[in-house]
Every structure is written in C-alpha cells, then in structure tokens.
Amino acid sequence: xxxxxxxxxxxxxxxxxxxxxxxxxxxxxxxxxxxxxxxxxxxxxxxxxxxxxxxxxxxxxxxxxxxxxxxxxxxxxxxxxxxxxxxxxxxxxxxxxxxxxxxxxxxxxxxxxxxxxxxxxxxxxxxxxxxxxxxxxxxxxxxxxxxxxxxxxxxxxxxxxxxxxxxxxxxxxxxxxxxxxxxxxxxxxxxxxxxxxxxxxxxxxxxxxxxxxxxxxxxxxxxxxxxxxxxxxxxxxxxxxxxxxxxxxxxxxxxxxxxxxxxxxxxxxxxxxxxxxxxxxxxxxxxxxxxxxxxxxxxxxxxxxxxxxxxxxxxxxxxxxxxxxxxxxxxxxxxxxxxxxxxxxxxxxxxxxxxxxxxxxxxxxxxxxxxxxxxxxxxxxxxxxxxxxxxxxxxxxxxxxxxxxxxxxxxxxxxxxxxxxxxxxxxxxxxxxxxxxxxxxxxxxxxxxxxxxxxxxxxxxxxxxxxxxxxxxxxxxxxxxxxxxxxxxxxxxxxx
Amino acid sequence: xxxxxxxxxxxxxxxxxxxxxxxxxxxxxxxxxxxxxxxxxxxxxxxxxxxxxxxxxxxxxxxxxxxxxxxxxxxxxxxxxxxxxxxxxxxxxxxxxxxxxxxxxxxxxxxxxxxxxxxxxxxxxxxxxxxxxxxxxxxxxxxxxxxxxxxxxxxxxxxxxxxxxxxxxxxxxxxxxxxxxxxxxxxxxxxxxxxxxxxxxxxxxxxxxxxxxxxxxxxxxxxxxxxxxxxxxxxxxxxxxxxxxxxxxxxxxxxxxxxxxxxxxxxxxxxxxxxxxxxxxxxxxxxxxxxxxxxxxxxxxxxxxxxxxxxxxxxxxxxxxxxxxxxxxxxxxxxxxxxxxxxxxxxxxxxxxxxxxxxxxxxxxxxxxxxxxxxxxxxxxxxxxxxxxxxxxxxxxxxxxxxxxxxxxxxxxxxxxxxxxxxxxxxxxxxxxxxxxxxxxxxxxxxxxxxxxxxxxxxxxxxxxxxxxxx
Numbered sequence: 020x021x022x023x024x025x026x027x028x029x030x031x032x033x034x035x036x037x038x039x040x041x042x043x044x045x046x047x048x049x050x051x052x053x054x055x056x057x058x059x060x061x062x063x064x065x066x067x068x069x070x071x072x073x074x075x076x077x078x079x080x081x082x083x084x085x086x087x088x089x090x091x092x093x094x095x096x097x098x099x100x101x102x103x104x105x106x107x108x109x110x111x112x113x114x115x116x117x118x119x120x121x122x123x124x125x126x127x128x129x130x131x132x133x134x135x136x137x138x139x140x141x142x143x144x145x146x147x148x149x150x151x152x153x154x155x156x157x158x159x160x161x162x163x164x165x166x167x168x169x170x171x172x173x174x175x176x177x178x179x180x181x182x183x184x185x186x187x188x189x190x191x192x193x194x195x196x197x198x199x200x201x202x203x204x205x206x207x208x209x210x211x212x213x214x215x216x217x218x219x220x221x222x223x224x225x226x227x228x229x230x231x232x233x234x235x236x237x238x239x240x241x242x243x244x245x246x247x248x249x250x251x252x253x254x255x256x257x258x259x260x261x262x263x264x265x266x267x268x269x270x271x272x273x274x275x276x277x278x279x280x281x282x283x284x285x286x287x288x289x290x291x292x293x294x295x296x297x298x299x300x301x302x303x304x305x306x307x308x309x310x311x312x313x314x315x316x317x318x319x320x321x322x323x324x325x326x327x328x329x330x331x332x333x334x335x336x337x338x339x340x341x342x343x344x345x346x347x348x349x350x351x352x353x354x355x356x357x358x359x360x361x362x363x364x365x366x367x368x369x370x371x372x373x374x375x376x377x378x379x380x381x382x383x384x385x386x387x388x389x390x391x392x393x394x395x396x397x398x399x400x401x402x403x404x405x406x407x408x409x410x411x412x413x414x415x416x417x418x419x420x421x422x423x424x425x426x427x428x429x430x431x432x433x434x435x436x437x438x439x440x441x442x443x444x445x446x447x448x449x450x451x452x453x454x455x456x457x458x459x460x461x462x463x464x465x466x467x468x469x470x471x472x473x474x475x476x477x478x479x480x481x482x483x484x485x486x487x488x489x490x491x492x493x494x495x496x497x498x499x500x501x502x503x504x505x506x507x508x509x510x511x512x513x514x515x
Numbered sequence: 516x517x518x519x520x521x522x523x524x525x526x527x528x529x530x531x532x533x534x535x536x537x538x539x540x541x542x543x544x545x546x547x548x549x550x551x552x553x554x555x556x557x558x559x560x561x562x563x564x565x566x567x568x569x570x571x572x573x574x575x576x577x578x579x580x581x582x583x584x585x586x587x588x589x590x591x592x593x594x595x596x597x598x599x600x601x602x603x604x605x606x607x608x609x610x611x612x613x614x615x616x617x618x619x620x621x622x623x624x625x626x627x628x629x630x631x632x633x634x635x636x637x638x639x640x641x642x643x644x645x646x647x648x649x650x651x652x653x654x655x656x657x658x659x660x661x662x663x664x665x666x667x668x669x670x671x672x673x674x675x676x677x678x679x680x681x682x683x684x685x686x687x688x689x690x691x692x693x694x695x696x697x698x699x700x701x702x703x704x705x706x707x708x709x710x711x712x713x714x715x716x717x718x719x720x721x722x723x724x725x726x727x728x729x730x731x732x733x734x735x736x737x738x739x740x741x742x743x744x745x746x747x748x749x750x751x752x753x754x755x756x757x758x759x760x761x762x763x764x765x766x767x768x769x770x771x772x773x774x775x776x777x778x779x780x781x782x783x784x785x786x787x788x789x790x791x792x793x794x795x796x797x798x799x800x801x802x803x804x805x806x807x808x809x810x811x812x813x814x815x816x817x818x819x820x821x822x823x824x825x826x827x828x829x830x831x832x833x834x835x836x837x838x839x840x841x842x843x844x845x846x847x848x849x850x851x852x853x854x855x856x857x858x859x860x861x862x863x864x865x866x867x868x869x870x871x872x873x874x875x876x877x878x879x880x881x882x883x884x885x886x887x888x889x890x891x892x893x894x895x896x897x898x899x900x901x902x903x904x905x906x907x908x909x910x911x912x913x914x915x916x917x918x919x920x921x922x923x924x925x926x927x928x929x930x931x932x933x934x935x936x937x938x939x940x941x942x943x944x945x946x947x948x949x950x951x952x953x954x955x956x957x958x959x960x961x962x963x964x965x966x967x968x969x970x971x972x973x974x975x976x977x978x979x980x981x982x983x984x985x986x
Contacts, residue, residue: 058650081545
C-alpha cells in the first residue's frame with residue numbers, strides 16, 4: 020500500500036474530528052460527478068486572478084475529495100482555500116456534468132465552522148452576535164438601522180470622521196463606511212403597510228420578500244418594488260413575520276441557522292397564500308429557490324419547502340414573464356414608440372401606466388438622490404452588472420436585460436464580463452479584502468469603458484460594491500450605481 | 516518527498532512563491548481531465564521564462580527527478596498525471612503573445628497562452644487559427660502542441676501539427692533548441708518541429724511556438740441530415756468527399772447518443788433515427804451555397820429521412836444544439852464519463868459504429884458514439900461509475916476490443932487525445948514492435964535519463980486503468 024499525504028502531515032487539534040465531519044457532510048456522489056474536465060476554470064474569478072489550480076472549482080473539489088478519500092488532512096490551508104472561494108457559482112453553468120458546487124462548498128464550510136480553531140475570540144463573538152443575535156430578528160435589524168441612521172444623520176458621523184476615528188479601521192472598512200446609503204429605522208411595512216392592490220385587473224398575488232439588509236439600507240427600493248409590481252398588475256402582500264433568508268448563514272457555514280430561518284419564511288408566505296414570492300436581491304433569491312435543497316432531509320418541511328422554492332422568483336423575471344408593464348417614459352408614448360414587454364396577461368385598460376401616481380417628478384423617489392442628476396425622461400446610457408447568484412443560481416440574465424432594453428431614452432450597453440463576480444460576494448469584500456480589491460479593480464476598468472451614466476445591479480451587496488468601485492476609481496459625479504428596480508421605477512412610475 | 520537540496524535549488528531559481536510542495540498544491544496537480552487517475556507529485560514549479568525552464572531542467576537532470584510539464588491539465592489520456600512523482604512544471608506564467616507578424620501571417624507565442632484568448636486575438640486582427648479542441652476555453656497552446664489537439668475543423672483545415680512551423684524547446688539536459696521558423700519550406704535535417712508536436716512532454720519542454728495563420732472564411736452555412744440507416748449516413752460522408760467537397764465540419768451522432776441528447780435537451784429529435792449528420796461549409800458565399808445544395812442532394816440520394824438547411828445564424832445555432840449538447844448530456848447520465856477517440860478511415864465509419872454497439876452490448880455497458888465523421892475520428896463514450904469495479908472492468912474490456920476493431924479496419928487507437936498513460940498498453944498494436952523500438956530510440960536520444968514525463972507513451976504490458984496513489 021502506497022503512502023498517502025496524510026501520513027506526512029502531523030494531525031493536531033481537532034483536525035481528525037474535522038476530517039470525520041467532512042467525510043460525513045460532503046456529498047460523495049457530487050464529488051464523483053466532477054470528471055475534472057476543467058471547463059469551470061475560465062469561469063472562476065479566483066483562478067483567473069491567481070492562475071493556481073487550488074484556487075479553482077476543480078481544485079477545490081479535488082481537495083474536498085482528497086479529504087473524503089483520506090488522502091489528505093483538512094489543514095489550515097484547506098480552510099483558507101474554502102474561504103477564498105467567492106461562492107459566485109459561475110462554475111455551475113459552465114459544468115457539463117452539473118456538479119452542485121455551491122452545495123459542496125456549503126457542506127465544506129459548515130464542517131469547517133463546526134471545528135474551526137482559527138477564529139479569534141472576537142471573530143467568534145461577532146459571528147455569534149450577527150448570526151444568532153441580529154439577522155434572525157428583523158426588529159433588531161431595524162434597531163441597528165436606527166442606530167446607523169442616528170450615526171449618519173446626527174453630527175456623530177461628522178465627529179467620527181473629523182476626529183479621524185475611522186482611521187482605526189482598515190482601508191476596505193473605511194471605504195465601505197463611506198458609501199453606505201442612509202439607513203432607515205422604519206422598514207417597508209412600517210412605512211407603507213402590508214397590502215397593495217394591483218393596478219387594473221389582478222394577474223396574481225405576489226408576496227414580497229423584503230430582505231433584512233434590503234429593508235434597512237434600501238427601504239426605498241422595496242417601496243419601489245411594490246409600486247412596480249402593482250403597476251404590472253400584481254397584488255402585493257408583505258408578510259410581516261418573514262425574516263432574513265439565511266443566505267449569509269448558509270454561505271458562512273451556519274446551516275442550522277439557515278434552516279431555522281427558512282422554516283419561518285415558509286410558514287409566513289404559506290399563511291399569506293401567495294402565487295409568487297418575489298425577491299429583489301439576487302443573493303437572497305438564490306437561497307429562496309434552494310430552500311427545497313436546504314430542507315430536503317426534513318420530512319416535516321420538505322414539501323412546503325418545495326412549494327416555496329417553486330414560487331420564488333426574481334422581480335425582474337416576474338415582470339418580464341408574467342407582468343404587463345410598459346417600460347417607457349411618457350414622451351416616448353406620445354411619439355408612438357412604446358414597447359410592450361412580457362404582456363402575457365395584458366389588457367388595454369391596464370396598459371395605461373402613466374398618471375395617477377402622484378410621485379414627485381424629476382427625481383427617483385428619493386432613492387437616487389445625490390447622483391448624476393438626470394431627469395426621469397432625459398436620454399441616458401445604462402449598463403448592468405449581473406448579480407452572480409441571480410445569474411448562476413436563479414439562472415436569470417436575460418430578463419433584466421430585456422427590461423433595460425425596453426426603457427425609452429435609455430441606451431443599454433453591455434458591460435464586458437458583466438457575468439463575472441464584482442468581488443462583493445456577501446461579506447467576502449470584508450473578509451477577503453485583498454482578493455476582492457483585485458477583482459473590483461479589474462471590474463471597474465470594464466465599467467469605465469462603457470461610458471454609462473447609470474450602472475445598474477440586482478442585489479444590495481453588488482450595489483454597494485459598485486458604489487464603492489465608482490468612488491474608489493474617481494468616477495463619482497459622472498456615474499451612479501443604482502438598483503435596477505429604482506431605475507425602472509424612476510422611468511416608469513415616478514411620473515406625473 | 517523531494518530532497519531538500521532540490522527544493523532549495525528550485526526555490527532559488529524561480530523565487531519562493533513559485534515553487535510549492537504543500538499538500539494543497541500536490542493534491543491539485545495529481546490529476547488531469549482523465550477519469551480515475553490520480554498520483555501525487557512531490558513539488559510544483561511555475562517558471563516565468565525559458566531561462567527558468569532551462570535552469571530547472573538542469574537541476575532535475577542532475578538529481579534524476581521526473582518532470583511533467585503541463586498547461587491546464589485537460590487532456591484525456593492521463594498525459595499530465597505525475598505517475599512517477601517528481602515535479603509538475605505549470606506553464607501558465609509563460610502566457611504572452613510575443614508577436615503577430617502580419618507580413619508573414621505568423622504568430623509567435625508562449626506555451627501557457629490560453630487557446631481561446633489566442634483565437635480571439637487573432638480574429639480581432641482579421642486572421643484565423645483553425646485548431647479548435649473542445650477544451651479551448653481553458654486549454655493552452657503548449658498543451659495543444661504537446662497533444663497535437665484536433666477539433667471540429669480538422670477535416671478541412673487540419674489539426675495543430677499543420678499550424679506549428681517553428682518551436683523553441685528545452686531538452687532534458689537544459690539545452691535550448693530552436694526548430695523551423697517563419698518558414699513555409701524548410702528541409703534542413705530531420706523535421707524536429709513535427710516530431711515535437713504530439714510528443715506529450717516526453718522529448719522536451721516547449722517554451723515558444725511559431726504558428727501559421729490563415730485568412731478567415733467569409734461566410735458559413737449549416738445543415739443537418741437524419742438517417743434511419745447508418746450505412747446511408749456513412750455513404751453520405753464518403754460521397755461528399757468523392758464529389759470533391761471538403762466541408763468545414765462533418766459531425767456525427769449515433770442512435771444511443773441521439774436518445775441521450777434528446778432526453779437532456781428536449782429537442783424533439785426522432786428517436787428511431789440511426790444517425791444524424793451535422794454539416795457546415797465555409798468560404799465564399801457563392802461556393803458555400805453551391806456546396807450545401809450539392810451536399811443536400813447527396814443526403815437525399817442516400818435516403819436521408821430529413822434534411823434541414825439553416826436559413827440564418829439563429830437557425831444554425833438550433834441545428835448545432837444536438838451536437839453541442841452531446842458531451843454535456845452524456846456527462847450527466849452517470850457519474851463517470853470515459854471519452855475515447857478511436858479513429859478509422861472515413862469509409863469505414865458505419866462498420867466501426869456497428870462494431871462499437873455490438874461490443875458494448877456484449878459487455879453490458881453503455882457506450883454512445885459521436886464525433887468527427889469527416890475525418891473518421893469517433894468518440895465512443897462510456898457512461899459508468901468509477902465506484903463499480905466490476906462495471907469498470909467490463910468497460911475496459913470493451914474499449915480494448917474497440918481499439919482492436921479500429922486497427923482491424925485500418926484505423927488507430929487515438930486520433931486526437933494522445934497515448935499518455937491510458938493508451939500506452941495499446942500503442943504496440945498500432946505501430947508494431949519495430950515501431951516501438953524506433954520511438955524508444957528517439958526518446959533515448961532526447962532524454963537519456965528518462966526524466967521527461969516518464970511512464971507515458973511506452974508501457975510494459977498492463978492495460979488496466981488503476982487508481983494510483985503514492986507518497
């Protein structure tokens with residue numbers, strides 16, 4: 020019997036325990052399904068940045084399999100490598116064998132978290148606070164939003180910045196602090212209520228998944244989502260007992276936490292009796308459509324989880340495929356250049372979208388204040404950065420483009436490598452600032468070349484990262500990053 | 516483990532961060548695109564230029580350490596699995612296009628250059644580099660040269676060997692040789708350029724290549740023909756060539772493949788067809804139209820059940836879907852996919868496909884066949900499970916018989932994947948004992964101490980695929 024690598028590495032700490040946990044957790048069928056053809060390599064951002072096989076999906080799966088096969092001990096480098104992956108899952112559409120890389124990654128990270136000895140005490144404390152104390156509780160998230168709002172609106176931020184206190188934080192944290200949008204103490208339900216009827220004939224009832232971060236940092240986007248959905252013919256309900264989707268938990272190796280959150284969401288939306296569950300954050304939506312996988316071994320919940328997953332959809336796709344929405348500015352309607360998109364249930368009466376909103380014109384409902392200052396019907400150039408999870412997991416890349424192409428007075432230009440991760444990747448830009456920075460720099464070179472006025476995205480993490488990139492590369496004032504929903508709302512609903 | 520003296524010298528040459536011997540690096544360089552093969556190296560080194568390669572080889576030669584040079588590790592013959600350990604030399608850092616010479620229509624590139632990136636660059640200059648292995652999105656020019664990669668355009672445009680006209684390579688001794696050049700004619704001595712193309716890293720490490728470029732075709736047209744009779748399809752292939760038409764692409768799917776593809780892509784393909792031919796012609800518009808018309812006539816005269824000609828690019832894409840989905844559909848069928856490349860004279864395609872189907876049936880295994888009918892290069896593909904030892908054994912027996920059948924029909928054991936580890940036991944069947952002796956003599960002349968990719972090309976006798984692990 021030949022010697023294996025594990026003979027060469029001293030086993031210490033909880034490595035043996037971790038090896039056992041990994042062996043049990045990793046789906047060996049999936050590990051076997053990887054035939055090592057290498058087609059995933061060009062799709063992988065970390066492989067492209069480093070050129071190292073270990074930094075590729077094929078390499079990471081080989082490492083997992085080596086651990087499962089007892090060929091290698093899960094050492095610190097193994098842990099580091101698992102955390103180095105962005106989890107963008109661009110490798111999945113590229114895979115001929117349909118290997119569920121995202122699931123393998125989560126199984127690996129979950130195992131690592133159970134045994135990790137590398138977190139310092141304060142990382143542990145922060146994780147515990149965030150994953151157990153904050154995200155699962157929307158009211159606490161709002162309190163946090165309130166605190167952030169106070170920090171931003173009172174003189175406190177000025178004081179902190181003036182006193183140079185931000186210098187205590189590393190550069191990438193300072194960059195993020197600088198571009199955080201104004202937080203809101205009141206979420207979308209507190210501001211506008213939980214039920215909003217469709218305009219014209221009702222096509223279906225949509226439950227809005229408001230998202231925990233979305234509802235604190237991008238409350239206006241949630242409000243705009245509701246109005247867009249109403250405009251397109253959907254009743255919208257916002258079940259109040261819903262909570263965080265659990266994506267940050269799942270991607271950070273906290274499977275149990277993710278499962279508990281999923282169950283509460285399933286119960287909330289089942290009780291609301293919705294036809295669709297719409298999300299406006301690709302990162303959340305990608306987990307919502309995989310609740311069936313998350314709870315597949317829970318006999319009590321698996322059927323309801325399947326019900327939930329089947330109904331979950333990104334707001335863009337819902338608008339394009341089932342809604343009736345005239346995504347044109349009024350000027351273009353007058354000129355007879357109106358374009359109808361989707362339209363599966365369009366009726367002449369409901370095709371009238373302009374009028375009756377009473378929203379202030381010449382702005383975008385406050386959500387894009389302080390931007391590049393275009394009126395709602397002025398000719399602009401727009402471009403789009405895909406949300407990886409929207410594209411690679413929810414497999415929706417055409418719908419947002421269809422929407423953007425149909426907006427009057429907006430010239431859509433494709434961003435080179437829009438399908439590549441921007442480096443945001445959940446909290447990756449905070450945990451792996453170096454790699455995230457390299458990826459962002461390459462991204463912004465392409466962004467610069469589009470000459471766009473608006474850089475649109477479909478996920479809060481990407482949006483913050485793009486805002487960060489625009490600032491970092493000195494393009495503020497010429498270009499603004501916006502959520503696709505806010506741009507559409509500005510061009511369609513916020514007209515008198 | 517490498518002697519510390521060797522590791523230290525390699526670090527001194529390339530810098531500490533470009534030599535790795537941690538478990539993570541060793542595991543991730545223990546395999547390539549070939550199923551069921553794994554063997555750990557003792558170190559991984561990333562040279563930046565030819566002088567690095569030369570210095571590295573001098574050290575490894577001195578200490579008699581095996582070395583496997585590789586690009587992206589996508590080959591299907593076990594060509595870059597370090598079966599005798601030693602050092603894996605990854606060429607990714609040497610990835611520059613050194614020159615595109617528009618007067619001579621040549622490009623000079625480094626081996627680690629990504630094939631697709633190269634093709635894209637060349638096309639942006641209005642030129643054409645035809646070799647298009649399906650791995651080109653990730654494979655490298657160096658890897659393509661080492662394996663003499665083919666692709667879909669082989670019939671009309673040839674394969675990698677037809678485009679490599681000059682090389683710089685480092686011998687096992689560390690000496691640097693240059694062969695050929697920007698020359699369309701060159702008979703100065705033995706043709707070392709052609710010898711190194713397809714030598715699978717066993718003779719030298721390629722560090723630079725001069726490639727021939729051609730003007731791109733102006734237009735392209737795509738068509739599809741379906742047959743209930745395999746021989747009708749096969750006769751169509753021969754007849755097209757007989758009629759002095761060389762299509763750019765002439766691809767083939769057999770019935771088991773059609774079933775799998777239809778089930779996967781829901782294309783509504785008629786499942787009672789024994790064969791589908793996908794045909795493309797490129798060139799001047801007038802000639803393309805004339806050829807496609809003539810080919811359609813031939814298809815009909817050979818009793819094709821259905822002939823469809825794409826009116827535009829969107830329709831062409833639809834017709835291409837069946838062929839393009841073949842690999843993906845097969846890969847998803849079972850956990851393990853073994854893709855071989857037995858090749859026969861194109862007039863023998865029908866006989867070969869029937870032989871494959873009969874052999875598969877007899878051994879109770881699933882083998883679907885698709886491939887490049889125009890050059891007789893078939894891809895019998897077994898879908899199986901590496902964990903089922905008994906089935907794997909039957910698959911191996913079946914493939915041995917398939918290679919035998921190919922040779923009996925005047926064919927070869929491998930058309931474009933290479934010999935490597937997987938087909939080494941069968942090489943003698945094709946080239947004979949004397950052929951092996953000549954090849955071994957060549958190997959001896961280039962690499963007297965057998966440090967360059969040892970264990971490949973020449974086997975003792977075993978023909979069983981094994982999962983290897985060594986320390």
